Amino acid sequence: MDAKNAEDAKNAEAGRNAVDAKNAVAGKDAEDELRHRLLAGLPAEAVLTDPEVTASYATDMASFCPAGTPAAVVLPRTAEQVQHVLRTATALRVPVVPQGARTGLSGGANATDGAIVLSLLKMDRILEIDPVDRIAVVEPGVVNAVLSRAVAEQGLYYPPDPSSWEQCTIGGNIGTASGGLCCVKYGVTAEYVLGLDVVLADGRLLRTGRRTAKGVAGYDLTRLFVGSEGSLGVVVQAVLALRPAPPRQLALAAEFPSAAAACAAVCAVMAAGHTPSLLELMDRTTVRAVNRLGRMGLPESTEALLLAAFDTPQAEADLAAVGALCAAAGATAVVPAEDEAESELLLQARRMSLTALEALRPATMIDDVCVPRSRLAEMLDGTAAVAARHRLTIGVCAHAGDGNTHPVVCFDPADADETARARASFDEIMALGLELGGTITGEHGVGVLKKDWLARELGPVGLEMHRAVKQAFDPLGLLNPGKLF
Template sequence: MSRIQAPPDEAQGNLTDRLLAGLPPEAVLSDPDVTASYAHDMASFCPAGAPAVVVLPRTVEQVQHVMRTATELRVPVVPQGARTGLSGAANACDGCIVLSLTKMDRILEINPVDRIAVVEPGVVNAVLSRAVAEHGLYYPPDPSSWETCTIGGNIGTGSGGLCCVKYGVTAEYVLGLDVVLADGRLMTTGRRTAKGVAGYDLTRLFVGSEGSLGIVVRAVLALRPKPPRQLVLAAEFASVAAACDAVCRIMGTEGRAALPRKDDGGRRAGGHVPSLLELMDRTTVRAVNDLTRMGLPETTEALLLAAFDTPDPAADLADVAALCEAAGATQVVPAEDAAESELLLQARRSSLPALEAVRGTSMIDDVCVPRSRLADLFTGVERIAGRHGLTIGVVAHAGDGNTHPTVCFDAADPDEAARARASFDEIMALGLELGGTITGEHGVGVLKKEWLARELGPVGVEMQRAIKQVFDPLGILNPGKLF
């Protein structure tokens, strides 16, 4: 595809003035000390350049002005949300315009009848969730960073969260988009209706594209009726293999058939559908205790959390408790109320910060494998950790097979950092060997470019690059990401 051509010196020097022609002064930041703070997201081992300027537009027209200017001057543009990403997708490149969309943070509409919300990209996930809850509605995607991450960033990386096992990922809730293209034109994709199959599905194409095809400036999101408060169960296991066996029993239809028969109104007709099914290994449990002093059971080899938001969650948890015990659980403790449930979920949400605190830096993998291969993934990661002499904790959205092996290391120790990077790559290779994918929800960014090529193969990469060429012929949108 066409590569970016460096603009003439006079054009580069005129960049700020050109941007100020269509933006208020407070929206254009050029102080190097300030722009440096926008250089990267939260990923380790991802290079970042020095932005020429940071812009913070508040309107669609301002975004269009930025893109027209960038196209005319051949200046790369790196879109950003809250920079909570874990793959380097929001990292700046030298001389770029960082386009921060955090000021476009309005909820434009909440429609309880059509069950949609219309939002700007800078709306924080938790803010939207609380706003729709006031209307008796629910926006399910809930990444661990939901209190700070933005909807635009969620769309860019195709993010997921704890509830994916029942409710799915961000892509399943994006009905339509307004997108500013590389040349400044505004395009609308998708629909506001519950159904619609007109033409190619360009909306899905933009979800997960990491800002490489266009700038999302408005999104129409599907909502669901607010479910009952969920109850959580915690099950301890003497081995990760036993915990993974429990996961298979819970999600498989055979699990219900093995339970004692009773008059349950047909609840046992198919597999269980928990609202959450999370797994923490012993390393993660101990790290969470060290950070939070929650008093989780450190003698356990694996801690499984299951939740239901059904009309009768206690009955569903009783079923799951029986399946966990059949798989060898040493103790099963159902929460008695919402407060206990929230405490258990807080332990899970604390996992990644807790693992980072182990050695000061962490490198978070995002391998998704078939549920039936979860135990193989955990076992393989343990071998990799031993081979490299590293601490690697694994926390997983076990219900959908999405694991987060987290390599803990001292970034100031070059040898340890090198071993951390090598172990990360071995985990990626293991995921592919098990029939999985290199990312379930964090995206590709800079961190996994070579692994995307391995997963897709030469023809797949060629087709993806051809799509990029159509939308961004000059190659100015988030260059250096994905491939």
């Protein structure tokens, strides 16, 4: 390099350094301004900016989902404080990522660079339980299991029960329209949200829905927010429908020589008009994983284990009828639980499924494909073929009663080849679900993980309408950017 070129290179480097220094100063000034404005309406302990602390709020539980570095984490305790945060964000054009307990499995709560992470965990009050109107009024940070136990004390029942119910929050459940083990009889979260208080992107408070059992005034904005993953507004209060507490639940376990036989039993149960409170399936890989983790004593020789339960006054008779249908479909053993405690043990084994599969390898990708019940066998057989083709361990647990499968791809992220095969298998499983007339997510949401697949499922017109709704509620695109689409 001649002297002139060397001098030019030196000057260019000096220029870049000067720009970087200027940007660093500007960035620091912007962060200071953000903190100053947040503290004008929030107590000091509610605003976290230490990078080591804020980094712990950057992700949910999903694999393969990028996350940024938040500028601040705020933990409001009131709707007014949430409004202040959103007004500040709008004024400074800072993105906001709403979060619950971060038990999500799609990256929907992952931070973006420079964002305010709005954690709603401190808004955890049960404001009202009304046994006459059969409603509960709660803040978004209330843990699902806490609410369930509180209403049970008054002889009431809140049905949605995701597997993470001991940790996940009602706000997170609303954000992803989550389901759970009881969906086959009682439905999903969307069916229990009667009304919402929502802080919009500009800080205004919107009230949707009602407290009444019926109501059709105007568009159903409540349902619009359920499943919107924090992209349209921030839920700060919810009116939830309750049911009377059901009778005790009794369960049975049926062993099958193939997943196809177990799925045939599921179809027979539903076609016969039965309404079990639970109808769950675990494949052989899942059964063995649960035994390994929890020493549950489940039958490892089975290719598929079907769990059925009833919470009716005639539960024993209902179970006997379902047991007969299972036997007719090819079950090699049908074992009814002797009492409520044994039934709960079976449910505990099912709830342990995801954790048990996660323990098989250093990392997992948890799919959430829902198909028509009539195509369930094709979904499970197709998933097994994907596992064999990619030489991977893929366990499947499923809410068989509503066709919602959770194939869990187990892999080692330190192995580049295995990681690539895991990613490819995940996509093939989602493609299979769509081919069978299903959907890419039954209850976990889209987040970052499935945004490309959402576009395929919705089609261009559907995607255009989604974007128009987003524009109407969040014209600056500040709420949970980069998620969904």
